[in-house]
Amino acid sequence: MAVLLDTKCLVCKKSSDIFNVLKESELEKIDCNKASIIYKPGEIIFKQGAPANYFVCVTSGLVKLYIEHVNSRNLIVGLTRPINYIFEPGPFVDHHHHVTAVACEETSACLIDEKVMKQLIKTNTEFANEFIKKISLQSVSLFNRISSCTQKHVYGRVADTLLYLYPGIYNTNPFLLSLTRQDLADLSGMTKESLIRVLKKFKDDNIINIEGNKLEIINRNNLEEIARKG
Amino acid sequence: MAVLLDTKCLVCKKSSDIFNVLKESELEKIDCNKASIIYKPGEIIFKQGAPANYFVCVTSGLVKLYIEHVNSRNLIVGLTRPINYIFEPGPFVDHHHHVTAVACEETSACLIDEKVMKQLIKTNTEFANEFIKKISLQSVSLFNRISSCTQKHVYGRVADTLLYLYPGIYNTNPFLLSLTRQDLADLSGMTKESLIRVLKKFKDDNIINIEGNKLEIINRNNLEEIARKG
DNA sequence: CGCGAGCTTGACGTTGTTCAACTAGAGTGG
DNA sequence: CCACTCTAGTTGAACAACGTCAAGCTCGCG
Numbered sequence: 089m090a091v092l093l094d095t096k097c098l099v100c101k102k103s104s105d106i107f108n109v110l111k112e113s114e115l116e117k118i119d120c121n122k123a124s125i126i127y128k129p130g131e132i133i134f135k136q137g138a139p140a141n142y143f144v145c146v147t148s149g150l151v152k153l154y155i156e157h158v159n160s161r162n163l164i165v166g167l168t169r170p171i172n173y174i175f176e177p178g179p180f181v182d183h184h185h186h187v188t189a190v191a192c193e194e195t196s197a198c199l200i201d202e203k204v205m206k207q208l209i210k211t212n213t214e215f216a217n218e219f220i221k222k223i224s225l226q227s228v229s230l231f232n233r234i235s236s237c238t239q240k241h242v243y244g245r246v247a248d249t250l251l252y253l254y255p256g257i258y259n260t261n262p263f264l265l266s267l268t269r270q271d272l273a274d275l276s277g278m279t280k281e282s283l284i285r286v287l288k289k290f291k292d293d294n295i296i297n298i299e300g301n302k303l304e305i306i307n308r309n310n311l312e313e314i315a316r317k318g
Numbered sequence: 319m320a321v322l323l324d325t326k327c328l329v330c331k332k333s334s335d336i337f338n339v340l341k342e343s344e345l346e347k348i349d350c351n352k353a354s355i356i357y358k359p360g361e362i363i364f365k366q367g368a369p370a371n372y373f374v375c376v377t378s379g380l381v382k383l384y385i386e387h388v389n390s391r392n393l394i395v396g397l398t399r400p401i402n403y404i405f406e407p408g409p410f411v412d413h414h415h416h417v418t419a420v421a422c423e424e425t426s427a428c429l430i431d432e433k434v435m436k437q438l439i440k441t442n443t444e445f446a447n448e449f450i451k452k453i454s455l456q457s458v459s460l461f462n463r464i465s466s467c468t469q470k471h472v473y474g475r476v477a478d479t480l481l482y483l484y485p486g487i488y489n490t491n492p493f494l495l496s497l498t499r500q501d502l503a504d505l506s507g508m509t510k511e512s513l514i515r516v517l518k519k520f521k522d523d524n525i526i527n528i529e530g531n532k533l534e535i536i537n538r539n540n541l542e543e544i545a546r547k548g
Numbered sequence: 549c550g551c552g553a554g555c556t557t558g559a560c561g562t563t564g565t566t567c568a569a570c571t572a573g574a575g576t577g578g
Numbered sequence: 579c580c581a582c583t584c585t586a587g588t589t590g591a592a593c594a595a596c597g598t599c600a601a602g603c604t605c606g607c608g
Contacts, residue, residue: 160469231385
C-alpha cells in the first residue's frame, strides 16, 4: 500500500512555520520517531473512528479531510497542502480520529509518534503556542465552512469553494484540478449534479472557464460578490 | 449596562478543570487583571468582528455563541455554561472575535486581560496543554454541528439539538427553557416555523412533551434513533 | 383594556435532491 | 485492433423538503 521514504526533518523546518521554533535536538527526536510514507491517489491515510496514535505531517501532494456519514454523502472539512500538520482534535480528546484523510494526488507524509509531539508541546512553550495558533486558524476555517454550508445557496457555496481553491490550494490560474466533481460537491455540501449545474452556469456567465479538469477563474470580483450575497 | 462583581478566582478553581493546574500565585495574577460583570438576558458580551482584547470566563448563567450573517439568520455554534472559558479562536488568529456572545439568562462573567492569559500559556505548560484540550473538544463539537446541519433533515437536526440540551445545558428533566424558539431554530440551522412544526410532530409522537417553556424528553432512545437516521 | 413580543398554523413557492438515461474516455482481454 | 466494461461526468424531468409569507393566537405588562 505504501512506500517508505527517508528524509530529514531539517528539510521541513525551512518551509513550515510551526517547525521553526524547534531546536535541532528536538527535530532529531522527531526524526527518530517518525515514518515517511508515500500514498497513491485515493489511498486512506487514516480513517474516522480509528485510533489516533500519531500525528501526520504532509510533505508533498494534497490531502482531503472529510467527515463520513452513514447512508449519506461525505463532507470535506479541509484540504491540506505541504508542508503542514493535519490538525485533528482527536489526539487531545479521545485518541480517535474524527475525520478521514485521503490522498488526492501522489502524497508523501511523515507519521510522528503522538508521545513525541505531546512531549514537545509540554517542554517547548513556543511550540505549544504555535500549535494553539494553528488549531485556532482551523477553527476559524470551520466557522467559515459552517456558515457557508448552512446559510448560503448553491451558487454562494460553490463560489466559496472556488475562492478557497485559488489561491491557497492551487496557485496558478488556470489550474489543473486533482479533485473530482464529487470532491468539489463534498467541499460545497451538495450533490455532484447540483455542483455541475452551478459550474455550468458560472461558465455560461463568463465567470469561470472549465474544460475537463482545467479550471480558470475569469472574474474573481464577480465570484466574491456571489459568495457575499449567498 | 453591566454591574461589577467582586469574587476571587480561587472560588472558580474548585469547579473548573482548566483552572486546576494553576498555582495560587498565578490565580492571583488573574485576579488583579480581570473585571467581573453581570449581564442581563439579551445583552451582548462581545460582538463578531470587534477587537478581542480579553478572554471571557462565564461564572454563572448561560451564554449563546453565534455566527452572524448579513441578510440571513444567525447560526448558534455553541452554548457556554459556567464555569468555562469561551474558547474563541480570535485572540490567536487576528485579535478579532469570530462569533457574537449574548447572555440568554442573567449571566456573570470575568473578563481577563489577553496578555495575562497568553503569558500563563507560555509559562505553564500544563495550562497550555489543558487549553489545547479544550480547543480540541470545541473542534469536535464543531465537526458534529457541521455534520448535523449539512447532512441531516429537520427532524434529525432538532433531535441533535434536544440531545445537546439535555443533559449538558439543562440538567433536570423536564426543564425550563431559557432559549427562545428562534434560538432553538438558530441552533438547528432552520427557520423557527420549521422548528415549531418538528417539535409539534415530536409531541404528537410522544417523544417529548412541551408546554410553553417547559420541555420534557419522554423517549430518549427514539430521539437518538432519529438523530442517527437523520 | 390594549399593546407588543414571541409563538403557532396554513397555503404556497422555490431550491435542490433524486432518479434515470446518456456520453466520453480509460483500461482490459480476446 | 476492436468490442467490453467501468468510472466520471453531464443532462433532464419529477418530486420532496423546507423556507416564505401572511394571518391569527397567547400572554405578560403598562
